[in-house]
Amino acid sequence: MGTRRDFFRSLCRTVPVFAFDQFAQALPLGVQFVNVAREAGLKSKTIFGGERNNRFLLETTGCGAAFFDYDNDGWLDIFLVNGTRFEAKYPKGAEPTSRLYKNNRDGTFTDVTAAAGLIRTGWGQGVCVGDYDNDGHDDLFVTYWGDCALYRNNGNGTFTDVASKAGVTTRTSTGARRWNTGCAFLDYDRDGLLDLFVSNYIDFDPKTAPLPESGPCLYKGHMVACGPPGLQGGKNILFHNNGDGTFTDVSGKAGILKTPGTYGLGVLVADFDNDGWPDIYVANDSTSSALYKNNHDGTSRLSISPSKRESPTVRTASLRPEWASPPSIMIATAISIW
Numbered sequence: 001m002g003t004r005r006d007f008f009r010s011l012c013r014t015v016p017v018f019a020f021d022q023f024a025q026a027l028p029l030g031v032q033f034v035n036v037a038r039e040a041g042l043k044s045k046t047i048f049g050g051e052r053n054n055r056f057l058l059e060t061t062g063c064g065a066a067f068f069d070y071d072n073d074g075w076l077d078i079f080l081v082n083g084t085r086f087e088a089k090y091p092k093g094a095e096p097t098s099r100l101y102k103n104n105r106d107g108t109f110t111d112v113t114a115a116a117g118l119i120r121t122g123w124g125q126g127v128c129v130g131d132y133d134n135d136g137h138d139d140l141f142v143t144y145w146g147d148c149a150l151y152r153n154n155g156n157g158t159f160t161d162v163a164s165k166a167g168v169t170t171r172t173s174t175g176a177r178r179w180n181t182g183c184a185f186l187d188y189d190r191d192g193l194l195d196l197f198v199s200n201y202i203d204f205d206p207k208t209a210p211l212p213e214s215g216p217c218l219y220k221g222h223m224v225a226c227g228p229p230g231l232q233g234g235k236n237i238l239f240h241n242n243g244d245g246t247f248t249d250v251s252g253k254a255g256i257l258k259t260p261g262t263y264g265l266g267v268l269v270a271d272f273d274n275d276g277w278p279d280i281y282v283a284n285d286s287t288s289s290a291l292y293k294n295n296h297d298g299t300s301r302l303s304i305s306p307s308k309r310e311s312p313t314v315r316t317a318s319l320r321p322e323w324a325s326p327p328s329i330m331i332a333t334a335i336s337i338w
């Protein structure tokens with residue numbers, strides 16, 4: 001940590017959650033931001049749900065972004081996740097897609113999405129960056145409602161989605177469609193290979209999801225779809241990197257599933273207790289957040305304990321009092337409701 005690149009990477013991993021000490025170091029008081037997106041060429045429209053009305057909870061979260069140097073030229077490029085709309089019919093070739101912008105080194109960017117092989121339309125959510133195969137080229141994991149994408153960086157300006165082959169689509173055996181949200185690459189067992197954590201909001205099915213007219217939920221006088229309280233919370237996943245291009249779901253033996261179902265959103269990885277092993281923080285909607293302490297115990301080194309849950313409305317880390325000087329956490333939830 002400490003470099004500008006690390007700082008931006010922390011943003012990419014955890015769209016709604018930032019490590020406050022990183023944030024404070026990088027942005028001194030008095031800094032002023034000017035929106036230069038249009039002048040810089042970042043003109044693609046972010047699409048996520050209905051333009052005038054949102055019927056489903058799924059339409060309310062929006063998308064993440066990543067700053068990373070995909071072509072190793074020393075200049076940060078930008079990947080913007082995009083969503084779609086239930087009701088819209090797009091002409092072929094005009095469907096919304098996530099975007100990769102190459103840094104032109106003059107304050108502007110060029111859209112290289114198609115050339116990079118990153119065209120895909122779906123309900124994209126979050127993105128995290130990591131070189132999971134240690135070839136020197138940063139790869140992308142993009143979460144979706146439905147199958148996630150693991151874009152292997154081919155090192156020549158193109159990417160290939162290898163999620164299926166790698167075993168990280170998060171597709172369920174029951175057919176339930178996970179609403180994957182935040183994600184993070186981390187080497188939880190310190191074997192030199194980046195593992196992958198994916199948070200889940202709920203398993204969402206529009207056929208059974210509450211609608212605004214089904215009541216009785218109101219927001220500022222308007223009928224809105226009820227949730228997430230009352231809905232079955234999702235289960236987070238920890239994937240172990242096998243070192244051969246595949247991953248294994250170790251959520252059960254790692255203790256990840258011991259956490260009651262929650263409405264997981266952003267994910268932050270940091271060594272909260274300064275023991276040299278990365279821990280995992282998940283910002284949950286409407287319930288207390290979860291802090292998974294890495295136990296690095298014994299031969300398996302897989303045991304990670306969920307933090308003790310606190311009162312239902314508290315959105316803070318359940319930091320253990322004996323932990324010395326843990327990094328502070330600032331939470332900015334990405335949820336927007338009408």
Ligand SMILES: [Ca+2]
Binds near residue numbers: 070073
């Ligand atoms: Ca670059």
Ligand SMILES: [Ca+2]
Binds near residue numbers: 134137139153
């Ligand atoms: Ca790589």
Ligand SMILES: [Ca+2]
Binds near residue numbers: 187189190192193241
């Ligand atoms: Ca590992």
Ligand SMILES: [Ca+2]
Binds near residue numbers: 271
């Ligand atoms: Ca630790």
